[in-house]
Amino acid sequence: MIKTLLCLFILVPIYGKNIYFTRSGSVSFFSGTPLEDIKANNEQVTCVLDMETGKTSFRIPIRGFVFKNALMQEHFNENYLESEKYPNASFNGEIQNWNNLLMNEEPKQVVIAGEMTIHGVTNSIKENGIIYKRKKKVNGQATFNISLSDYMVKIPKILKKNIAESVELKINLELKKK
Amino acid sequence: MKSFFLLILFSSSIYYSQEDLLSFIDDEEPASLPIQSIFKATRIVNAQSVEMARSKTLEFIIFHRFGSMSNGFYDLYGLDEASVRFDLSYGLNENISLGFGRSSYLKTYDFFYKLKLLSQKSKPSYSFASVVLFSKLEIATINKTLEFKNRLIYDVQLLIARKINQNFSIQIMPTVIHKNLIQTEDISNNLFSFGMGGRAKVTKRVSFNIDTFIPLGNRRTSFNQSWGLGCDIDTGGHVFQLLVTNAQGTFESSYIENATGNIKDIEIFFGFNITRSFII
Numbered sequence: 001m002i003k004t005l006l007c008l009f010i011l012v013p014i015y016g017k018n019i020y021f022t023r024s025g026s027v028s029f030f031s032g033t034p035l036e037d038i039k040a041n042n043e044q045v046t047c048v049l050d051m052e053t054g055k056t057s058f059r060i061p062i063r064g065f066v067f068k069n070a071l072m073q074e075h076f077n078e079n080y081l082e083s084e085k086y087p088n089a090s091f092n093g094e095i096q097n098w099n100n101l102l103m104n105e106e107p108k109q110v111v112i113a114g115e116m117t118i119h120g121v122t123n124s125i126k127e128n129g130i131i132y133k134r135k136k137k138v139n140g141q142a143t144f145n146i147s148l149s150d151y152m153v154k155i156p157k158i159l160k161k162n163i164a165e166s167v168e169l170k171i172n173l174e175l176k177k178k
Numbered sequence: 179m180k181s182f183f184l185l186i187l188f189s190s191s192i193y194y195s196q197e198d199l200l201s202f203i204d205d206e207e208p209a210s211l212p213i214q215s216i217f218k219a220t221r222i223v224n225a226q227s228v229e230m231a232r233s234k235t236l237e238f239i240i241f242h243r244f245g246s247m248s249n250g251f252y253d254l255y256g257l258d259e260a261s262v263r264f265d266l267s268y269g270l271n272e273n274i275s276l277g278f279g280r281s282s283y284l285k286t287y288d289f290f291y292k293l294k295l296l297s298q299k300s301k302p303s304y305s306f307a308s309v310v311l312f313s314k315l316e317i318a319t320i321n322k323t324l325e326f327k328n329r330l331i332y333d334v335q336l337l338i339a340r341k342i343n344q345n346f347s348i349q350i351m352p353t354v355i356h357k358n359l360i361q362t363e364d365i366s367n368n369l370f371s372f373g374m375g376g377r378a379k380v381t382k383r384v385s386f387n388i389d390t391f392i393p394l395g396n397r398r399t400s401f402n403q404s405w406g407l408g409c410d411i412d413t414g415g416h417v418f419q420l421l422v423t424n425a426q427g428t429f430e431s432s433y434i435e436n437a438t439g440n441i442k443d444i445e446i447f448f449g450f451n452i453t454r455s456f457i458i
Contacts (some may be wrong), residue, residue, distance in 0.1 A: 021203045048199040057199040063211050070232035070269075071455050075414060078215040079382045084344060092199075156383065159414050178203060 018051040020138045020175035027060055027171045031164040038163065040065040040076065047173050049138060054098025056112070058091040080153050081119055089118040095131065107132040112142065118151040129171075138175040143168065212297035216308055216341045217349075218385060219417045219453050220267070220292075222375040223406030224425060224433040225351060225389040228308045228339040230292040231269040231277070236456045239265040241281075241428040243449035246439060256448060263428040267292075268458070283427040290314035290333075298340060307340040316429055328359040333430035335373070345379040353391065355431050363398040369435055370394040383412045387419075391434045404437035419451040 025045030031038040044064035049056045062083035067073035077083040093114010095101070101108060113126040129142035145166045148155065155163050217227040220237065231237040241263035245256030253259065260282075267277030273294040280287050296309040316331040318324075332355070339349035351373030360367055375389030390405040408421030424439035425432060426447050439445035 017202065019199075019202050023203070046200065046203070048203060050199060055199060059200055069455075069457050070235060074214050074232075075412075079412070079414075082344075084213075156414070162414070 019048060019178040020051055021048045021178050022046065022173055022175045025058075025171070025173040025175075027169060029065070029167050029169050031167045033162055033164050036162045038067075038072070040067045040073070042066065045171070045173065047140075047175060049095075049140075049175055051138075054095040054101070056091075056093060056095060056114075058089075060089040062087060062089060080155075086118075086120045089116070091116045091125075093125075095129075101131075103131070103133045103138070105132055105134050116146075118146070119153055121151045123150050136177065140171070140173040140175070142171045145169070210299045210301060210303045212299055213308070213341050216298065216339050216347045217377055217387075218410045218412050219419060219451065221419065221451055222349065222377065222387050222389045223408035223419070223421050224404065224423055224428065225349075225373055225375050225391070225406070226292070226310075226312050226335060226337060226430075227349060227375070228294075228310045228337045230275040230294065230310065231267040232455065233269045233272045234458060235269050236458050237265075237267050237269075237275075237453060238456065239263075239267075239451055239453045241265065241449070241451050243283075243423070243426045243428060243447050246426075246445045246447060248443050248445045261426050261428070279429065281427065281429050281432070283429070283432055284318045285320040286316050286318045286427075286429055286432070288314050288316040288429050307338050310337040310339075311335075312337055314430055316431055324359070330358045331431045332356040335430070346376065348374075348376040349389075350374055351391075353430075353434060355435055357431065361398075363400070365396045365398065369397075371434055373434070377410070385410045387421075397435075401435075402437045402440055404433050406433075415454065417451075417453040419453075421449050421451070422446050423449065 023046050024043055025047050026041065026043050027045050028039065028041040042060060042064040044061050046059040047056065062081045063077060065073065065076060067076065091114055093112055096111045096113055101110065107130045110129050110131050111126060112129050115122050116125045127142055127144040129140060131138065131140045145168050147166050149165065217229050220227055220229045220231065243261045245253060245259035247255040263279055263281040265277060265279040267275050269275045275292045277290045291313055293311040295311055296305055296307070298308040299305045312335040314333040316333065318329050335351050335353045337349060337351050339347060341347045353371045353373055355369045357367050371391045371393050373389060373391040375387065377385045377387045379385040387408045387410060388406070390403060393401065393403060402424060404425045406421055406423035408419050411418040424446050425437035427433050427436060439447060
């Protein structure tokens with residue numbers, strides 16, 4: 001009896017949740033300078049959204065970024081993001097004003113705020129995004145800039161003209177119910 | 179007892195924080211990816227490394243070895259003369275690269291390939307080391323009167339390397355070199371040796387490298403064991419390798435079996451390799 005109760009207590013908060021998720025979200029980054037444009041795309045983003053509270057978590061495996069130039073991809077991992085030391089970037093936060101949000105097919109502007117961790121450095125961010133629900137799937141999109149120096153990603157002097165200090169991130173997710 | 183229940187109930191709801199959102203779906207282990215950048219370049223100093231031209235990438239290396247330092251200031255420590263090699267290799271895919279080179283030393287042309295047999299991986303699909311088969315055909319053209327088959331030298335190496343951590347990598351290279359034609363003082367057409375090399379990174383972009391080949395079996399009396407000491411500087415687009423070695427040649431049979439220099443007479447050579455990659 002005690003054991004059943006115990007199990008129930010532990011399980012209730014977990015199975016009671018209305019969770020939407022994806023393991024194949026996409027994020028791309030773009031660094032543009034007059035000398036060189038650098039692009040990479042990652043289709044391995046894990047994202048979880050709690051439909052009751054609007055809380056959300058992301059995990060982005062750094063090794064999942066694919067560049068056109070294999071050597072550049074290696075340098076990105078080895079010299080800049082140090083992916084062996086910091087294999088994932090992550091975000092933990094929430095969609096603000098969740099309780100007043102009416103989720104339907106019409107895209108709605110939302111504000112997402114929380115803690116972003118890249119390269120082992122955590123910063124608070126607050127960015128705009130779009131969210132809507134279509135065919136039982138929740139779609140989310142956001143485009144924003146981050147500054148490399150905020151995350152201690154150092155660019156050697158000789159490459160300062162090739163790599164932008166502020167890079168653009170584009171996130172595109174389609175979450176399904178768990 | 180009651181308070182214990184409450185505690186459990188309470189803690190399990192509190193414990194459900196943002197971190198745990200991801201734990202709701204984390205039921206599969208992430209696949210492990212090959213370890214990258216065991217070395218910065220496709221050569222350690224003289225020796226081939228397990229790195230190869232990346233997929234769909236043309237890699238161009240220019241090798242430069244100056245003359246012996248033994249003449250001192252007279253020829254500015256060997257800078258007056260130089261031995262040069264051009265080396266082009268192309269990555270057909272992630273596991274095969276093909277290459278071609280021409281060295282001024284003995285006016286030698288060569289054709290080679292690298293075949294990746296195994297990639298070092300971390301857990302869960304663990305593999306201890308990266309293994310690459312390297313094979314090269316050398317054609318020496320300095321002697322105009324030789325028959326074609328007598329110009330040929332074959333090199334086969336198994337390159338086994340492990341990145342111990344971010345800063346240290348080591349490699350061993352069992353090597354066999356077959357010469358179709360040998361000099362009278364040579365002992366055998368087949369020459370076996372065991373190569374060792376490694377690197378220590380001092381910053382993200384600079385590392386110190388070393389390699390040497392220990393001869394197995396007998397050699398002629400004038401034989402010197404080859405060695406190289408180098409420093410890699412990775413600027414993003416290029417890798418510069420500055421080095422000193424006791425071998426002036428830059429292809430396998432020359433630097434493994436024909437190292438002419440020794441430290442005692444300061445008969446060592448300064449040189450550099452510059453690697454540049456192009457996407458095709």
